[in-house]
Amino acid sequence: MTSPVQLQHYIDGAWVPGTGSPITSYNPARPDEVVAQGLQAGPAEVEQAMTAAVAAKREWARTPAHERGAVLLRAAVVIEQNAEAWGLELAREEGKTRAEGRGEVLRAAQIFRYYGNDGDRTAGEIFSSPRRGEKILITRKPLGVVGVVTPFNFPIAIPAWKIAPALAYGNTVVWKPASTVPLLALRLAQALEAAGLPAGVLNLLIGPGSMGSSIVEHPALDGLTFTGSTGVGRRLAAEAAGRGVSVQAEMGGKNAAVVLADADLELAAEQVMLGAFRSTGQKCTATSRLIVAEAIADEFLATLAERANALAVGDPADPTVQMGPVVNDGARKSIRDGIDTALAQGARLIAGGQKYDDGDLASGYFIPPTILEIPADRELDVWREELFGPVLAVRRAASVEQAFELANDSEFGLSAALFTQDVTRALDAIDDLDVGILHVNSESAGADPHVPFGGAKKSGYGPKEQGTAAKEFFTHTTTVYLRGGTAGV
Ligand code: UN1
Numbered sequence: 499m500t501s502p503v504q505l506q507h508y509i510d511g512a513w514v515p516g517t518g519s520p521i522t523s524y525n526p527a528r529p530d531e532v533v534a535q536g537l538q539a540g541p542a543e544v545e546q547a548m549t550a551a552v553a554a555k556r557e558w559a560r561t562p563a564h565e566r567g568a569v570l571l572r573a574a575v576v577i578e579q580n581a582e583a584w585g586l587e588l589a590r591e592e593g594k595t596r597a598e599g600r601g602e603v604l605r606a607a608q609i610f611r612y613y614g615n616d617g618d619r620t621a622g623e624i625f626s627s628p629r630r631g632e633k634i635l636i637t638r639k640p641l642g643v644v645g646v647v648t649p650f651n652f653p654i655a656i657p658a659w660k661i662a663p664a665l666a667y668g669n670t671v672v673w674k675p676a677s678t679v680p681l682l683a684l685r686l687a688q689a690l691e692a693a694g695l696p697a698g699v700l701n702l703l704i705g706p707g708s709m710g711s712s713i714v715e716h717p718a719l720d721g722l723t724f725t726g727s728t729g730v731g732r733r734l735a736a737e738a739a740g741r742g743v744s745v746q747a748e749m750g751g752k753n754a755a756v757v758l759a760d761a762d763l764e765l766a767a768e769q770v771m772l773g774a775f776r777s778t779g780q781k782c783t784a785t786s787r788l789i790v791a792e793a794i795a796d797e798f799l800a801t802l803a804e805r806a807n808a809l810a811v812g813d814p815a816d817p818t819v820q821m822g823p824v825v826n827d828g829a830r831k832s833i834r835d836g837i838d839t840a841l842a843q844g845a846r847l848i849a850g851g852q853k854y855d856d857g858d859l860a861s862g863y864f865i866p867p868t869i870l871e872i873p874a875d876r877e878l879d880v881w882r883e884e885l886f887g888p889v890l891a892v893r894r895a896a897s898v899e900q901a902f903e904l905a906n907d908s909e910f911g912l913s914a915a916l917f918t919q920d921v922t923r924a925l926d927a928i929d930d931l932d933v934g935i936l937h938v939n940s941e942s943a944g945a946d947p948h949v950p951f952g953g954a955k956k957s958g959y960g961p962k963e964q965g966t967a968a969k970e971f972f973t974h975t976t977t978v979y980l981r982g983g984t985a986g987v
Contacts, residue, residue, distance in 0.1 A: 503587075505536030505680050505704055507543055508687040510550035511697025517542050518705060523680055526593040526823040527813040527862040533591045534681045539703040544672075544712045547701035551643040551670040552718045554698030559640045559668040561696075563617035570614030570666055572693035577607040577654075577686070584654070584685050589814040591681050592653055593822040593863070594777045596814055606658035606686070612947040613968075617666035620969060627979070635978040640668030641744060642720030644972065645713040647734065648675045649726040650825050651780045651886075653682035659947070660723045661686070663968035665699065669721070672701045672713055676726070678825055680704045714738050723963075723971070724748070725782070728884070728956065735959045746960040746971050748952060750884045751782045751912035753942040754905040756927075757798060758898060759791040761917035765939060767801045770890075773915060773941030775809060775867045778824050779888035782957075783913045783935070783943035787881065788869075788892045789904045795894045799848050799871065802890075806849035806867040811859065823863040824887050830863040833887035837868055840880035840891070845870040848892065865889075882908065898923060902930045911954030915942040934958065 505521065506513040518538030525531040539547075558566070577584070585600030594602070622637040644664045648657045657675060664671050675683035687702040703709060707730065714722055714737045721744040724731050731749040738745040755773055757766045773785030790798050814822040824830050837851055850868030854860055871892040872878045880891045895901035905914055913935035916927045924938045934953040935945070945951045945964065952962030961971040 502532040503534040503681055503684070505534050505684060507539045507547075507704055508691070508700065508702040509543060509547045510553075510701065511691070514543070516540060516704070521677060521680065521704060523591050523678060524826075525590050526825055527815070529827070529862065533587070534684070536704070538677070539705040539709065541712065543703055543705075544709065544716070547672045547703055548643065548713070548716045548718050550698035550701055551672050554696060555640075555642050555670045558670055558696065558699050561668070563620060563666070563668070566666060566668065567614040567617040569690070569693050569695050570610045570617070570662055573689045573695070574607045574610035574614060576689040576692050577603060577610060580685065580689070581607070584682065587685070588653055588682050589822065592650060592679050593814060593825055594780075595819055595822055596817055598777060599814070602652060602655045606654040609655065609658040609947045610662045613662035613666040616663075616969075620667060620973070622975075629981075632979060632981045635980055636975050637978060638667070638969070638973040639976055640973060642669060643718055644669045644671050644721040644723060645710075645719050646671050646673040647710045647713070647722070647724045647726065648673070650676035650678045651777065651782075653679040654686055656725050657683065657686055659951075659963055660725075661700065663964075663972050664723070665695070667969060667972040669972055670699050672703065674703050674705055674709050674713060677704060677706060710734055711737060714741065714743065719743050721745070721972070731959065744960070744971070746963065748782065748958050748963065749956070750910050751784070751953065751957055752787060752882065752884055752908040752910045753783060753785050753913045753915070753933075754787040754789055754908070755785045755915040755942055756895075756901045756905050756917065757788065757790045757794070758901065758916070758918040758920070758923060759793040760919050761794075762919060762939075763794065763798055763801065766917035767798065767805060769915065769917070769939070769941040770802065771805050771809075773943055774890040775806070775821050775888045776943065778821055778865070780824060780829075780886055781943050783945070785915060785942045786884065786890060787905075787908070788890055789895050789901045790892060791901065792894045792896050799869070799892065802869055803849040806869055809867050811864055811866060813862065821867060821888065824865055825863070827863055829887065830865060833865050833885050833889060836880055836883065836885040836887075837870070837889060840870050840878055843878045844873055844876050845878055845880065845891075846873065850888070884910070898926075902927065906930075906932050909956045912957035913937065913942040913953070915940065934962065
């Protein structure tokens with residue numbers, strides 16, 4: 499057993515112990531094992547972090563984008579060099595498999611590399627003027643001090659998505675990661691420190707949920723980027739908007755995979771399994787609903803059940819494990835309740851559902867990969883509510899139209915997956931599915947850094963993330979009417 503890592507906060511270029519209450523993170527596969535511990539940040543640290551971010555903002559904004567990018571590129575190298583060790587720590591603290599942990603750390607490095615190279619491509623525009631001797635310039639400038647609030651499920655990749663563009667485009671950051679997974683936050687701040695990031699440009703505060711509001715309420719805040727639950731996101735977005743602060747919030751999903759009768763069923767089964775159960779279903783882009791064409795439904799569900807029952811569930815420390823635990827006891831309880839409610843409301847159990855109350859898995863926060871079919875004439879909560887776990891709710895569709903209608907039958911609209919070999923159907927889906935991200939013949943999760951990421955309907959609020967969208971959010975424009983300084987020209 500590795501000894502616990504001592505948690506600290508990174509403020510104005512220095513590591514400091516907090517003045518708040520104690521915090522401990524545990525291994526969800528073996529909850530008696532402490533991964534990291536320390537003291538949370540308190541109001542004094544919030545104030546210090548904001549003051550440092552304000553003090554650093556002019557100089558960082560003036561630093562040539564090329565130099566800012568060079569820091570990010572050096573950070574990418576440090577992150578990559580630590581992929582193995584940090585990936586293992588990630589798996590130990592969050593519960594995803596070792597391969598996924600390592601993959602996520604490498605993904606963070608890729609994101610830092612992308613934005614490290616993108617900063618000095620930040621182009622403005624020059625317009626002609628209706629007046630002689632004048633040009634009109636539109637130039638992009640950083641927002642200023644940005645608050646970054648990130649969730650537990652991607653402890654380094656989601657922070658990278660937000661922090662890398664914030665820094666590349668010249669902002670300073672005050673960052674509050676989820677308190678359940680503080681260790682990878684510490685690692686990311688260490689990578690940026692090692693890369694030579696100037697003091698005050700990134701400030702990391704490990705603290706309770708209420709700290710998000712303390713950051714948003716601070717008068718010096720210029721922007722807020724949030725990913726997490728719908729409830730918290732809506733509250734923080736409202737608080738930020740009420741203060742005139744630019745806000746970007748990525749929230750819930752209830753993402754559908756639609757499998758049409760002409761699909762390659764082998765491919766569809768493989769991809770639906772990945773979408774539903776990778777990261778133990780704890781992704782906002784996870785597949786939590788399946789809509790399957792009536793004609794192939796029995797065959798497809800039998801294949802899925804077989805695959806789900808064969809999935810190796812266990813401690814991510816074991817490299818052969820394919821699905822780890824959920825993040826904590828609260829998550830396990832609410833997902834179990836969700837499954838019990840679905841069964842009580844008349845769902846048909848296709849796979850999983852058992853409680854792991856005895857045996858090897860009893861001591862960790864394990865949930866089996868679970869598939870539940872909803873009878874045609876029933877309304878079930880599991881169809882609408884995001885459980886954020888390895889639970890897939892299934893409905894059958896009699897026609898393509900009905901399949902698309904069912905896919906849109908959600909207040910959320912983050913991502914969807916469509917399985918078909920018919921290009922006409924795929925083209926229809928682009929127009930008809932109300933989602934921010936559509937995967938045709940691949941799983942509903944997954945995102946590349948150079949293209950926009952974000953949802954339709956209630957999944958997101960404000961500008962999207964990544965690619966050109968990130969530049970839109972993390973900068974504002976100044977329009978300059980520029981004339982020469984000579985009279986009479
Ligand atoms: C992915 O689909 O690989 O919170 C990333 C989340 C998303 C990230 C999804 N913001 O799960």
